[in-house]
Each structure stands twice: as structure tokens, then as C-alpha cells.
Amino acid sequence: MTRPRLTRVRTAPALLALALSLTACTGPAGFGGGAGGTASLRVLMVNNPQMVDLQKLTAAHFTHATGIEVDFTVLPENDVRDKISQDFSAQAGQYDVATISNYETPIYARNGWLAPLTAYATADTGFDQRDVLPTVRQSLTADGEIYAQPFYGESSFLMYRKDVFAERKLTMPARPTWTQIARLAAAVDGARPGMKGICLRGQPGWGQLASPLTTVVNTMGGTWFDKDWTARVDSPEFTRAVRFYVGLVRSHGEPGAAQAGYTECLNTMEQGGAAMWYDATSAAGSLEREGSPVAGRIGYAPAPVERTESSGWLYTWAWGLQKESRNHDAAWKFISWASGKGYENLVGEQLGWSRVPAGKRASTYTNPRYTAAARPFAEATRSALTRADPLDPGVQERPAPGIQFVGIPEFTDLGTEVSRQISAAIAGRVDIDRAIERGQSLAAEVGAEYAKR
Numbered sequence: 001m002t003r004p005r006l007t008r009v010r011t012a013p014a015l016l017a018l019a020l021s022l023t024a025c026t027g028p029a030g031f032g033g034g035a036g037g038t039a040s041l042r043v044l045m046v047n048n049p050q051m052v053d054l055q056k057l058t059a060a061h062f063t064h065a066t067g068i069e070v071d072f073t074v075l076p077e078n079d080v081r082d083k084i085s086q087d088f089s090a091q092a093g094q095y096d097v098a099t100i101s102n103y104e105t106p107i108y109a110r111n112g113w114l115a116p117l118t119a120y121a122t123a124d125t126g127f128d129q130r131d132v133l134p135t136v137r138q139s140l141t142a143d144g145e146i147y148a149q150p151f152y153g154e155s156s157f158l159m160y161r162k163d164v165f166a167e168r169k170l171t172m173p174a175r176p177t178w179t180q181i182a183r184l185a186a187a188v189d190g191a192r193p194g195m196k197g198i199c200l201r202g203q204p205g206w207g208q209l210a211s212p213l214t215t216v217v218n219t220m221g222g223t224w225f226d227k228d229w230t231a232r233v234d235s236p237e238f239t240r241a242v243r244f245y246v247g248l249v250r251s252h253g254e255p256g257a258a259q260a261g262y263t264e265c266l267n268t269m270e271q272g273g274a275a276m277w278y279d280a281t282s283a284a285g286s287l288e289r290e291g292s293p294v295a296g297r298i299g300y301a302p303a304p305v306e307r308t309e310s311s312g313w314l315y316t317w318a319w320g321l322q323k324e325s326r327n328h329d330a331a332w333k334f335i336s337w338a339s340g341k342g343y344e345n346l347v348g349e350q351l352g353w354s355r356v357p358a359g360k361r362a363s364t365y366t367n368p369r370y371t372a373a374a375r376p377f378a379e380a381t382r383s384a385l386t387r388a389d390p391l392d393p394g395v396q397e398r399p400a401p402g403i404q405f406v407g408i409p410e411f412t413d414l415g416t417e418v419s420r421q422i423s424a425a426i427a428g429r430v431d432i433d434r435a436i437e438r439g440q441s442l443a444a445e446v447g448a449e450y451a452k453r
Contacts (some may be wrong), residue, residue: 031249040070041069042071042097043095048317055341057347061371062101062337063353068333076261077249077261078204078208088114090199092324096322097319097320097323100318102316105139105318107407107409109142111293114322115147115321115323116147117145117148122334124336127336128341132360133360133361136150143306148319151290152282154280154281155281155384156212157301157302159276159298160299162297164191165392174299176304178220181304185248188276189265191275196252196254196275199247199274200253200278202261205419206412207415208287209423210334210404212404213242213245213422214415215404219308219392220241221306221395222235222239223238224406225398226400232447233442241350242435248423271293272294276447277409281380282373284300284377285356288374289352290354300385302384310387311389311393312403331333359385389403
């Protein structure tokens with residue numbers, strides 16, 4: 001079997017030159033296009049529940065107020081990442097705005113694929129850039145320029161059924177370890193008909209399986225690379241974490257785990273198919289929404305640890321503006337609306353305060369209407385976001401920032417390829433040792449190139 005080759009994101013000189021030549025002056029700081037020149041935007045975004053809410057509210061509120069129509073393309077996470085990468089790297093201009101994360105933002109910015117938003121954010125005093133949480137704001141900044149605005153921010157924590165734990169006379173530790181979680185998963189497996197002990201992502205993808213798995217690797221003492229770019233995928237610590245994760249999900253995880261990502265685990269938890277779920281803090285709003293069958297039954301605990309003080313990730317789905325877009329002014333109106341305080345209030349009033357796309361603004365956590373509705377998870381979320389440290393997530397020095405990812409362009413392919421092998425191990429198609437061996441070979445290829453620089 002031919003070993004898959006990893007590809008790297010490269011800057012095309014002609015495309016970058018084209019992007020840098022866009023110097024029309026209708027918008028702030030030399031931005032071109034938009035103000036009165038267009039009445040429509042094309043937005044490409046992930047199909048998470050918060051984005052689906054946005055899609056429903058846009059026409060009646062944003063378009064009604066501005067006259068700017070928005071054409072949404074909504075895709076699953078892995079598919080949307082591929083499509084955004086293709087369109088933005090080629091500067092094809094098919095989409096004006098897309099949901100990108102704090103992983104892509106600095107990489108895309110340095111390749112010249114994003115329009116900087118600093119001038120807009122500074123000029124738009126109603127947007128209140130200073131209200132954006134410092135950790136989130138910094139993660140979307142490159143070389144002193146703001147390149148994306150957050151729609152919502154998240155860390156990770158453990159969600160569990162309080163009622164099921166009470167029935168089984170079990171107590172969730174205030175600061176659980178993964179060893180304790182494995183025991184609890186066994187204890188609650190089968191507590192209700194069709195209920196498994198825990199739901200964990202098993203779907204391949206650097207932003208799917210690789211995300212929670214990497215936090216387990218970190219807290220168990222592992223790392224993808226040491227400070228000198230030596231690949232450490234086959235280290236005892238990394239191997240232990242993979243064996244633990246695969247063993248836990250195979251023994252007490254959801255059926256079909258190898259195809260389960262964030263959305264599938266959310267549905268599983270909502271429908272009573274799992275007693276615990278380790279994933280994004282943003283999921284709590286969906287679990288606690290009005291009409292949710294598990295609202296009021298969920299407890300929230302910090303991300304489990306082993307050797308580190310904390311292990312929650314830091315992530316934000318944010319709005320990036322393609323540099324080649326000719327609709328910069330209109331795009332900023334949409335971005336500032338979708339990322340602003342007013343939109344949070346709109347969601348709260350129209351859909352319920354637990355569904356507010358939170359985790360990005362300090363003011364959210366002083367809003368009494370939000371904190372009352374989000375009381376079960378608001379403080380747990382704020383604490384997780386505050387404690388996340390992308391520069392020091394493990395027990396050793398790292399060569400690049402990132403908690404649930406390695407902040408280099410190559411991790412898109414590396415994380416996805418390695419997660420594909422581990423997903424196959426979850427499905428029982430590949431031996432874990434073989435999956436680790438292939439992962440180490442792929443990581444060594446990347447590390448060797450960085451070590452030369």
C-alpha cells in the first residue's frame with residue numbers, strides 16, 4: 001500500500017501579488033468594494049447549530065436592516081474546511097466570507113489570503129473590539145493585524161447526565177482524571193436502554209477526532225513534536241494516550257464511533273444515547289435549549305487531566321474576509337452584525353438565551369439575562385476559556401502554538417491522515433501499533449523539513 005504523501009500550503013506569488021494590488025479606497029484603510037456597490041454576499045460556513053440559527057435570522061434582521069442579501073453555503077466540518085481552503089488559497093473569490101478558526105487565521109493571513117479587519121474594527125465604535133476576550137482576540141491576530149472576528153469561542157469540558165449519576169449513586173469529581181472517567185464510563189454503560197458510557201469523536205479529521213485526542217495526548221505527557229521538531233507520535237506517552245482513547249470508545253463509546261464527530265455526539269447526548277460526552281463547551285447551549293430532552297439534566301466538569309493542571313482546548317469559529325472579495329464594506333457589515341453584542345441579544349430574545357453564540361465577549365458573562373439562562377454552564381465555560389494556554393498545553397516545550405492542533409499549515413494533512421489511521425483502529429480495521437507506526441512516519445516527514453529551517 002502506497003503511503004500517503006503530505007501536502008503543504010504554499011503561497012502562489014501571482015495570487016499574492018494580485019491580492020496586494022487591491023488598493024481601491026472606498027472602505028477604511030484602503031479597502032475596496034461594497035458600500036452601495038453590491039446588494040449580496042456569499043458566505044460559506046460550517047453546519048454547526050449556531051450557524052444554522054444565524055442562517056434563519058439573517059433575512060428578517062440583517063437583510064431587512066441593510067438591504068444586503070446573504071447567500072449561504074452550509075456544509076459539514078470536514079467538507080467546509082476543504083472548500084474554504086480551495087477557494088481562499090486560489091483567491092477564486094467565489095465566497096466573500098467564510099467560517100475559519102484560530103488555526104487557519106494566522107496561516108491564511110501570512111499567505112495573503114485574508115483582508116485585514118483592524119481598520120474596520122477600529123472605525124466601527126459600536127462593534128467594541130475591546131470587549132472581545134483577550135485569548136480569543138489574540139488567536140485571530142497575526143503580525144499586529146486583526147484578520148478575523150469570532151462568531152463564538154469555545155474550550156472543552158466534560159458533560160454528564162446528573163440524573164443517571166444520581167441513580168447509580170456516582171459522584172463526578174470536581175477535577176476528574178481520565179482514569180476516573182474510564183471507570184465512570186464503565187459504571188454508567190447501560191444505565192438506560194441504549195445508553196453508552198461516553199461519547200467521543202471517532203470521525204477522521206484534524207478538527208474532528210484529532211482535536212479531543214490531542215488534548216488527551218497533552219495531559220498524558222505526549223506531544224506531536226518536541227521543541228526541536230523531532231516527531232514523537234510513537235513515544236510511550238503518545239502511544240498510551242491513543243491506546244486509552246481507542247480502548248475507551250471501543251469499550252464504552254457510542255455505536256458507529258468511527259463515523260461520529262461533533263454533530264453526531266451532540267445528537268447522541270440529546271437523545272439519551274450516552275451518559276457522558278467530552279467535547280466543546282459550545283455544545284452546552286444546544287443541550288440546554290428550550291425543548292431539549294436533556295435540558296436541566298446535564299452537569300459540567302473541567303476537561304479531564306492526568307499530568308497537567310488543565311487540558312481544555314481553545315477554539316473559535318470566526319469570520320474571515322477573502323482578500324479577493326470585491327464586497328469588503330458589505331462583508332464587514334455582515335461580520336460586525338454576526339459577531340456583535342446586538343446579535344447575541346437577538347438570539348437571546350428570539351431563540352432563547354442558552355443558544356447565544358457565547359465564548360467571545362466579556363460582556364456576555366455580565367449580561368444577567370444570559371447568565372440566568374446559562375447558569376448550568378456559563379461559569380464552567382468562562383473558566384475553561386480563561387485557563388486554556390495555547391503556548392504551554394503540555395509537560396514539555398513545543399515548537400509551535402496550539403492545544404488541540406499544531407499551528408503549522410501541514411497539520412491539516414498530518415492530523416487528518418493520522419486520525420484516519422486511529423479511526424480505523426476504533427473501527428477494528430487497523431491494529432493500533434500499525435496506526436502509530438504510520439503516524440510517526442508521517443510526522444517525521446514534516447518534522448524533518450522544519451528542523452532544517
